[in-house]
Amino acid sequence: MSSIPFSKRSGMQPLIVKSNSLNNKPLNSIQIMKLSVKAKEELVKVLETINDESKGIRIYSTQGCCGPSVQMDVANAPQLGETATNIDGVDFYIEDSLTETLADVTLDHNGFGFLMNGLKKSGSCCR
Numbered sequence: 001m002s003s004i005p006f007s008k009r010s011g012m013q014p015l016i017v018k019s020n021s022l023n024n025k026p027l028n029s030i031q032i033m034k035l036s037v038k039a040k041e042e043l044v045k046v047l048e049t050i051n052d053e054s055k056g057i058r059i060y061s062t063q064g065c066c067g068p069s070v071q072m073d074v075a076n077a078p079q080l081g082e083t084a085t086n087i088d089g090v091d092f093y094i095e096d097s098l099t100e101t102l103a104d105v106t107l108d109h110n111g112f113g114f115l116m117n118g119l120k121k122s123g124s125c126c127r
Helices: 037-049
Strands: 006-009 017-021 028-030 056-064 067-075 082-087 090-095 106-109 114-117
Touching: 037 056, 037 090, 037 106, 056 082
Parallel strands: 006 114, 056 090
Antiparallel strands: 017 028, 017 082, 056 067, 082 090, 106 114
16 A cells, blocks of 8 residues: 655644544544545545555554654555544544544645645654
């Protein structure tokens, strides 16, 4: 699977979404993340061009040089420890530890790549 690159900027209006996690959390109305129209269009294109059984977008964290880094990838199903949610018709599988981090984030696309508007920096060495 290939990663979908993005960068960070400021956000838009929130969207309340339904959340359902594989770790037996109840179905709740919580704000996880917002999705711009352009980002939705681009994600749908990405999912349509993948030839395997990828059905959604996985959002997870990895350790970067300046602390945790948020990553995106295509995926066919949620894994244990991920929250499965549908935002404006696109399935997302979000690492449980990131749901609060992404509450004020809007996923956008600027014509060159994906942006996570409103994502707060976690480390002090990256600018």
